[in-house]
Amino acid sequence: MALVVACQKKPGEGASEASPERAEVSKTGAGQAVHSGQAATAGAGAGAEAAAAEKPASDSAAAALGAPEGGDVILLGEVGSLTGAQATFGISTRNGIELAIRDINEKGGVRGKKLAVRVYDNQGKPEESANAMTRLIAQDKVVLILGEVASTNSLAMAPKAQASQVPMISPSSTNPKVTEVGDYIFRVCFIDPFQGFVMAKFARDHLKATSAAILKDQKSDYSIGLTEVFTEQFTKLGGKVVSTEAYAQGDTDFRAQLTAIRRTKPDVLYIPGYYTDVGLIARQAKQLGVKSVLLGSDGWESAKLFELGGTAIEGSYLSNHYAMNDPSPAAKAFREKYKAAYGATPDSLAALGYDAAMVAADALARAKDLSGPSVRDAIAATKDFPGVAGRISLNDKRNAVKPAVVLKVGNGTLEYVTTIQPDA
Numbered sequence: 187m188a189l190v191v192a193c194q195k196k197p198g199e200g201a202s203e204a205s206p207e208r209a210e211v212s213k214t215g216a217g218q219a220v221h222s223g224q225a226a227t228a229g230a231g232a233g234a235e236a237a238a239a240e241k242p243a244s245d246s247a248a249a250a251l252g253a254p255e256g257g258d259v260i261l262l263g264e265v266g267s268l269t270g271a272q273a274t275f276g277i278s279t280r281n282g283i284e285l286a287i288r289d290i291n292e293k294g295g296v297r298g299k300k301l302a303v304r305v306y307d308n309q310g311k312p313e314e315s316a317n318a319m320t321r322l323i324a325q326d327k328v329v330l331i332l333g334e335v336a337s338t339n340s341l342a343m344a345p346k347a348q349a350s351q352v353p354m355i356s357p358s359s360t361n362p363k364v365t366e367v368g369d370y371i372f373r374v375c376f377i378d379p380f381q382g383f384v385m386a387k388f389a390r391d392h393l394k395a396t397s398a399a400i401l402k403d404q405k406s407d408y409s410i411g412l413t414e415v416f417t418e419q420f421t422k423l424g425g426k427v428v429s430t431e432a433y434a435q436g437d438t439d440f441r442a443q444l445t446a447i448r449r450t451k452p453d454v455l456y457i458p459g460y461y462t463d464v465g466l467i468a469r470q471a472k473q474l475g476v477k478s479v480l481l482g483s484d485g486w487e488s489a490k491l492f493e494l495g496g497t498a499i500e501g502s503y504l505s506n507h508y509a510m511n512d513p514s515p516a517a518k519a520f521r522e523k524y525k526a527a528y529g530a531t532p533d534s535l536a537a538l539g540y541d542a543a544m545v546a547a548d549a550l551a552r553a554k555d556l557s558g559p560s561v562r563d564a565i566a567a568t569k570d571f572p573g574v575a576g577r578i579s580l581n582d583k584r585n586a587v588k589p590a591v592v593l594k595v596g597n598g599t600l601e602y603v604t605t606i607q608p609d610a
Contacts, residue, residue: 260296260550262303262543263322265333265343270310271436271462274488275335275535279357280305281528282539283332286547289523296550303543304328312342319346328352329556330549332542335535336460337361337408344371351558353565355546357538358507360484361411365584370558372565372584374541374573375484375507376608378408382415384505384590384606385456385481390423392592392604393479393503395453397428401443401467403459404432412458412483428452433467435460440467444474452478460485465494472498479503487533492598502595508534508575509591509602520574534575541573 264283267276283303291300304326306318315334322328323346331347331354334340340359347354348368356364356373360381365371389395398420403409417427428450431443444467447455455471455478457464464486471480480502487506491499510521510531520540524532532540548571549564550556571578576588589607593600 258299259302260299260556261326261328262301262546263318263326263328263331263333264303264305265308265315265318265322265331265339266305267310267335267339268305268307272310272336272460274461274490276307276310278533278535279333279335279539281524282357282532282536282541283543285520285524285527285536286540286543288527290544290547296547297556301547301550303332308334308339310336310339312339315339315342316346319343323347323350323352329558330355330546330561332357332539332546334359336406337364337411338406340364341367341407344368347371351562353549353558353562355542355565357542358484358535359408361407362585363407363411369566369584370562372580374545374575374578374586375538376588376590377585378411379415380608381483381505381590382412382458383419384592385483385503386416386419386423386425387606388503388505388592388604389420389454389456389481390425393454395425395479397426397450397452398454398456398481399429399431399447399450399452399478400427400456400458401431401433401440401447402457403435403463405434406459408483408485409458413456416456416458433463435463437463438466440470441474444471444476447478448474448476454479454481456481458483458485461488461491461494465491465496465499468495468498468502484534486595487535487600489533491595495595497597499595500597503603504593504595504600505590506534506593506600507588507590508537509593510600511602514574516572516574537573537575541571541575541578544573545571545578 266280267273287301287303295301308314308318322331331352334343335358337359340356341364344354344364344367348370351370353370358375359373360375360378362377365373400413402413420427429447431446433440433443457467464482468480482504484506486504521532524536545568549561553564554560568580578586578588581587587608589605591605592603594603
C-alpha cells in the first residue's frame with residue numbers, strides 16, 4: 187500500500203507525493219521522523235492512504251519498525267534535509283533510498299528479514315543532524331545509518347556514529363574530513379580532492395583557461411574544501427588563481443565580490459556552492475558584465491537551479507557523480523523505476539541514495555552478524571559493487587573510487603560533456 191509521506195515533495199513541486207513504501211509520520215524533538223520500509227500492497231485507495239498516514243507513530247507498524255534483531259525487521263536510520271533550503275537534496279536522496287528498500291524487500295529482504303528505515307528530517311541544520319543521530323542510536327537502536335548529503339551535516343553526525351560503533355554511509359558528502367572521523371564512517375561518492383581536480387583539469391585542458399577566480403561559501407566545509415583543492419590543482423596544472431572572494435550561505439547581494447572578481451578578468455569563475463546561492467550569483471554576475479565561464483560542483487544539481495539562475499546560468503559547467511542520460515542497463519532500469527514511482531527523472535542524489543542503501547544491504551547480507559564491528563568490516567570489504575551511478579570500490583580510507591562526469595548547463599537541461607577517471 188502506497189501512503190502519502192507528509193514531509194515529502196517531488197523535487198521542484200509543492201504537492202505531497204505518494205511513497206512506494208508504506209510510511210508513517212510522527213513529530214519528534216529532532217525534526218520529523220518518517221518510518222518506512224513495510225512491504226507495498228497494490229490497489230489501495232487514496233482514502234485508505236490518507237487515513238493510514240495519520241496514524242500515530244506508537245501504533246503497531248511503528249512498533250514493528252523498532253523490533254529487536256530477533257524480529258522480522260532490520261531497522262536502519264536515515265538523516266536528511268527534507269525541509270529547509272536544501273530540501274531538494276534530501277528529498278531526492280530519500281526517494282533513492284526508499285526505492286532501494288522496496289527493491290530489496292520485494293526480493294526477500296536481507297538475512298530472511300525485511301529492511302525498514304527510520305528517517306529524521308534535520309531541516310538542513312548541523313545541530314538537528316546531531317540530535318537525530320542521538321535518537322537513532324540511543325532510542326531507535328538502528329544497526330546502520332544512511333546520510334547525510336551536506337558535508338557540514340555529516341560532520342555533525344559522524345562522531346556520534348563512531349563513538350557508538352554504528353556504521354554510517356553517506357551517499358554524497360564529498361569533504362574528505364567526513365570519513366577521517368573514524369573507521370565506522372563510509373561514503374559511496376568521490377571526494378572533493380578528486381572533484382576539485384576534475385574541474386581544474388577541465389578548465390585547463392578543455393576550456394584552455396589560464397586564469398581563474400573563486401567565489402566560495404566561507405561557512406561551508408564543502409565549499410572551503412573544494413576551494414583549496416581547485417586552487418592547488420589549477421596552479422599545479424599551470425593556471426593562476428587571480429582572485430578568491432567569499433560569501434555566506436543565504437546572502438542575497440554578491441555585487442561587491444563579483445565587482446572585485448570582474449576587475450581581474452579571469453577566464454573562469456569557480457563557484458563551489460549549492461544551487462540555492464548559485465542561481466542568484468549567476469544572475470548578478472551577468473548583470474555586472476562578468477564574462478568568465480562559470481564552473482561549479484555537484485552542489486549545483488537541482489531542478490531549482492534553472493528557475494533561480496534563468497538564462498544567466500546557461501553555458502556553465504559542473505562536476506557530478508552521474509549523468510541522467512547514462513546508457514548503462516543498470517542506470518536505465520533505475521531511471522524507469524524511479525520515474526514510475528515519483529513521476530520525475532532521478533538526479534545524481536537519488537542515484538547515490540539508491541546506491542548507498544544497496545551497498546548497505548549487500549554488507550548486511552555478507553556480515554558475520556549484525557553487530558557494529560561485523561557490519562563495518564563487511565562494508566569495508568565492498569569491491570566493484572555495481573551501483574547505478576557507477577561501480578563502487580571502497581579504499582582503505584573508506585572512500586569510493588569512481589569516475590566523475592562534467593555536465594554543461596543548457597536550457598533546462600544538464601548535458602553530458604566528458605568523463606574524467608580517478609587516475610587521469
